[in-house]
Amino acid sequence: MTYARFVPExxxxxxxxxxxxxxxxxxxxxxxxxxxRTLEAVWSSGYGEGPVDRYTYPVLAxxxxxxxLALGELTTRLGLSKPxxxxxxxxxxSAALVETCPAPHDPRAVVVSLTTQGAQEVxxxxxxxxxxxxxxxxxxxxxxxDTLAGLLARLNADLDRHRGDxx
Numbered sequence: 463m464t465y466a467r468f469v470p471e472x473x474x475x476x477x478x479x480x481x482x483x484x485x486x487x488x489x490x491x492x493x494x495x496x497x498x499r500t501l502e503a504v505w506s507s508g509y510g511e512g513p514v515d516r517y518t519y520p521v522l523a524x525x526x527x528x529x530x531l532a533l534g535e536l537t538t539r540l541g542l543s544k545p546x547x548x549x550x551x552x553x554x555x556s557a558a559l560v561e562t563c564p565a566p567h568d569p570r571a572v573v574v575s576l577t578t579q580g581a582q583e584v585x586x587x588x589x590x591x592x593x594x595x596x597x598x599x600x601x602x603x604x605x606x607x608d609t610l611a612g613l614l615a616r617l618n619a620d621l622d623r624h625r626g627d628x629x
Contacts, residue, residue: 512557513553513554513556513557513559514554514557514559514583514587517550518550518553518554519584519587520540521536521540521547521550521551521554521560521574522554522559522560522576522580522583522584522587523584523588524536524539524540525560525574525575525576525580526576526581526584529575530573530574530575530576531573531574531575532565532571532572532573532574533547533548533551533562533571533572533573533574534571536551536574541625551574554580558577558579558580559576559577559579559580559583560574560575560576560577560580561574561575561577562574562575563575
């Protein structure tokens, strides 16, 4: 079975392009396109100048969702290496968006938390990102948007289970 997908930005292809016939291949292709487009268009705006960008925003968003976290837990939830998260936390700390303190149970461990300014920055960036996404999905029904959100949540949960962290 062959599948066709509408590609509006490529009218030279007769409005459709053939994609891989198997479901996993189609998912891989669409996720790749989704990531490229969201990183370039939807998520690339709204950060402004300063330390918050597409690499540091997830740190702020996880802390906003889960509250203060030990650096090891933050690393696990982000699915990144400890040196990478440490650099991001250092950058955000220098900008007074997060603060660190020794963990009560282990003074060698560090707990990272949002500052008031960090929480304001999360809200500002989130609104800018939501605005871009709202423009993209303006023609979608609420049911279609809800279906997409549910399927993405399911995909993320399965990816987390596969990775082993359950966040």
